[in-house]
Amino acid sequence: MKTLICFLLIFMTYSELYSQNSDWTYRNTNPQNDFYGIKFFNQNTGYVIGSGGVLLKNVSGSNNWINIPTYTTRDLYALYFFDVNSGYIVGDRGTILYTSNGGTNWTSIVANNSYALRSITFVNQNTGFAAGDRGELYKTTNGITGWLQINVTSTNLKHVYFYDQLTGFVCGDSGKILRTTNCGIDWSSQTIGNENLYSVGFINLLTGYITTRNGGMKTTNSGNNWSSFMFGYGGQENRVKFADANTGYMYGMNGPISRTTNGGTNWSAWCSAQLFSGNTFTDLSIVDSNNVFACGAGGWILKCFGQQMNQTATHLGGSKSPLSRISFTSLSTGAMIGQSSLLFTTSNGGDNWNISLCGNNSWFEGSSYLTGLWLFSPTSWYRKIYSPGLGGFSYTSIHQSTDGGVTWAGNRSYGTYSLGDAGMNVSEAGGTTYVTSYSNILKNSGSGWSTIYTGSPTGSICFADANTGLAAIHPTGFREVLFTSNGGANWTTHSTGSTKYIESVYLRTSGLGFIGCDSALLLRTTNFGQNFSQVPVPNNLHVQNIRFVNDVTGWFLGVDHTYPGMGRLFVSNNGGTSFQQMLSLMNFDVKGFSFVDPLNGYVCGDSGKVLKTTNGGLTFVSHDPVITPQEFSLSQNYPNPFNPGTNFGFRIADFGLVKLTIYDALGKEVAIIVNEEMQPGIYSVNWDASNYPSGVYFYKLQSGEFVESKKMILIK
Numbered sequence: 202m203k204t205l206i207c208f209l210l211i212f213m214t215y216s217e218l219y220s221q222n223s224d225w226t227y228r229n230t231n232p233q234n235d236f237y238g239i240k241f242f243n244q245n246t247g248y249v250i251g252s253g254g255v256l257l258k259n260v261s262g263s264n265n266w267i268n269i270p271t272y273t274t275r276d277l278y279a280l281y282f283f284d285v286n287s288g289y290i291v292g293d294r295g296t297i298l299y300t301s302n303g304g305t306n307w308t309s310i311v312a313n314n315s316y317a318l319r320s321i322t323f324v325n326q327n328t329g330f331a332a333g334d335r336g337e338l339y340k341t342t343n344g345i346t347g348w349l350q351i352n353v354t355s356t357n358l359k360h361v362y363f364y365d366q367l368t369g370f371v372c373g374d375s376g377k378i379l380r381t382t383n384c385g386i387d388w389s390s391q392t393i394g395n396e397n398l399y400s401v402g403f404i405n406l407l408t409g410y411i412t413t414r415n416g417g418m419k420t421t422n423s424g425n426n427w428s429s430f431m432f433g434y435g436g437q438e439n440r441v442k443f444a445d446a447n448t449g450y451m452y453g454m455n456g457p458i459s460r461t462t463n464g465g466t467n468w469s470a471w472c473s474a475q476l477f478s479g480n481t482f483t484d485l486s487i488v489d490s491n492n493v494f495a496c497g498a499g500g501w502i503l504k505c506f507g508q509q510m511n512q513t514a515t516h517l518g519g520s521k522s523p524l525s526r527i528s529f530t531s532l533s534t535g536a537m538i539g540q541s542s543l544l545f546t547t548s549n550g551g552d553n554w555n556i557s558l559c560g561n562n563s564w565f566e567g568s569s570y571l572t573g574l575w576l577f578s579p580t581s582w583y584r585k586i587y588s589p590g591l592g593g594f595s596y597t598s599i600h601q602s603t604d605g606g607v608t609w610a611g612n613r614s615y616g617t618y619s620l621g622d623a624g625m626n627v628s629e630a631g632g633t634t635y636v637t638s639y640s641n642i643l644k645n646s647g648s649g650w651s652t653i654y655t656g657s658p659t660g661s662i663c664f665a666d667a668n669t670g671l672a673a674i675h676p677t678g679f680r681e682v683l684f685t686s687n688g689g690a691n692w693t694t695h696s697t698g699s700t701k702y703i704e705s706v707y708l709r710t711s712g713l714g715f716i717g718c719d720s721a722l723l724l725r726t727t728n729f730g731q732n733f734s735q736v737p738v739p740n741n742l743h744v745q746n747i748r749f750v751n752d753v754t755g756w757f758l759g760v761d762h763t764y765p766g767m768g769r770l771f772v773s774n775n776g777g778t779s780f781q782q783m784l785s786l787m788n789f790d791v792k793g794f795s796f797v798d799p800l801n802g803y804v805c806g807d808s809g810k811v812l813k814t815t816n817g818g819l820t821f822v823s824h825d826p827v828i829t830p831q832e833f834s835l836s837q838n839y840p841n842p843f844n845p846g847t848n849f850g851f852r853i854a855d856f857g858l859v860k861l862t863i864y865d866a867l868g869k870e871v872a873i874i875v876n877e878e879m880q881p882g883i884y885s886v887n888w889d890a891s892n893y894p895s896g897v898y899f900y901k902l903q904s905g906e907f908v909e910s911k912k913m914i915l916i917k
């Protein structure tokens with residue numbers, strides 16, 4: 202999906218290549234909504250609901266989701282389905298929706314309030330309850346019709362639960378809990394402490410649990426009395442759900458899903474515990490004793506399966522997690538790293554992403570994490586896994602995949618290194634793999650690893666072919682690079698003449714090479730490092746991840762640690778004699794990039810953002826798909842007057858062709874910065890007028906029958 206457009210005409214060498222406007226498009230891992238409710242009927246079929254009125258259906262048990270229109274933009278918080286076709290959804294501002302045909306049609310039931318409904322349950326086809334903010338509690342005995350408000354409290358209510366057709370509980374803020382023994386005809390009220398209560402569940406008529414922010418409470422006499430109870434592995438804002446008298450699950454914020462198999466006497470972390478750190482899980486659907494689905498904030502939808510603790514988890518949703526590295530080996534095949542040891546892979550150019558979970562959890566040694574990723578060909582990927590180790594003795598291992606990240610057991614996997622993550626990097630060319638490991642460089646041409654260098658601490662490494670390469674080393678004093686032309690049999694040392702840390706090295710078979718350092722040092726060679734010249738870059742810039750697709754076009758990631766760690770993409774079209782910031786990404790914090798050729802590339806960053814360009818990345822469009830405008834509009838550009846860049850904002854109410862055109866004072870068309878089909882939403886557009894003279898300009902937005910123009914002034 203398109204996101205923010207900037208028009209940039211500073212790359213004069215490519216004026217013919219860029220004869221038409223270039224663009225960046227979203228290739229984010231979807232869906233990215235916050236999800237609040239989930240229900241699966243079997244291992245393949247289920248629903249998930251969330252922010253902005255979203256309802257998604259899954260019929261394959263994979264990450265392929267079908268969007269079911271609910272005709273509302275209100276947040277949806279809870280659902281209760283009798284079967285795959287018929288069920289209810291509740292949400293913000295008293296929303297109650299009913300469908301009998303899997304969401305093809307909806308009946309909207311108007312509640313008598315404007316407060317959110319947070320929970321819904323039914324005891325039979327006709328009798329149900331819904332609860333929410335400000336003490337809203339509703340009951341129906343006639344299904345779709347007949348919802349009546351029950352006035353029992355003014356406290357926010359979080360969860361309504363029935364053990365059987367007569368016995369039910371409602372819990373909420375400030376320790377409030379309500380109980381009925383006659384299907385809601387009468388309710389008794391209790392206040393248990395002053396903590397907010399998030400959920401309630403019973404394993405029999407006597408024994409039940411209530412969850413609080415940091416723990417829970419237990420009753421053994423049907424809720425007459427409650428005592429504090431700790432779940433052990435719980436996070437915050439915990440919720441509990443039981444499948445039967447023995448098996449139950451606890452989930453929430455910042456903690457793993459925990460499970461009990463003995464009615465709550467003991468609880469253990471279940472389903473890859475470390476993956477849940479920092480995430481929020483809001484609902485859980487129990488299919489059977491082996492299969493559980495969970496949903497939460499930021500696009501998380503998980504399938505956990507297996508009878509034992511710490512079993513397999515499959516990510517079926519999207520992610521808003523920070524992304525740190527991205528790499529493509531072709532126009533279609535690529536991968537990237539996300540927070541919480543997520544590995545994203547695509548085989549169709551980012552249209553769809555498969556999400557898997559790397560690393561593992563061990564209560565004895567701690568959790569291991571995915572910290573590095575290198576893709577050299579479709580059949581040769583490498584990842585770096587860091588583990589804190591027993592007693593704090595951390596170690597790192599390098600794993601190879603020959604099947605696109607499905608399995609990691611290639612014959613060039615490199616065991617473990619016992620001093621952690623320091624200096625471990627990978628390069629591969631001409632069928633030979635090289636690894637830097639603290640103060641060593643190792644080589645594998647297919648017959649196992651051999652050490653070809655031992656000395657100063659090592660760092661970044663890059664081989665242009667099987668024999669020719671550069672490797673960074675960090676002795677005391679001036680930093681250095683090693684050069685070899687015979688596969689590491691001999692090394693020549695080149696000093697950078699600086700004590701600045703080497704962030705990146707790069708070398709091509711032509712002899713073109715680069716050394717990127719912290720604090721604004723970039724060195725260039727054209728003769729394999731015999732001589733280096735300094736390339737000017739902005740002050741305080743850390744020069745990282747230097748990459749070229751030929752001897753002319755290349756990029757590096759510049760990270761300004763004075764503003765706090767902001768990443769910017771710099772591009773060269775003259776073999777690296779100079780670099781310029783890619784202004785189309787001026788509002789994007791770049792954490793990783795990968796270009797297949799001068800025109801096709803990707804960038805990734807925080808909040809799960811992935812952008813793709815197919816013509817060099819000179820334009821960039823920002824789109825907010827959550828808000829659906831009711832009418833078209835075009836805002837005044839800002840700033841105005843401007844020099845040299847300005848922003849336009851516009852709203853699109855219906856899907857269709859959108860065109861945004863710039864005219865000079867005589868009415869001559871000078872630029873078309875948008876000309877494409879767009880979904881309804883709010884858009885932000887940037888135009889860089891560096892190559893245009895001062896004067897009065899006009900801009901016009903056209904979409905269907907909507908046409909609007911405004912005036913702006915360029916002052917240089």
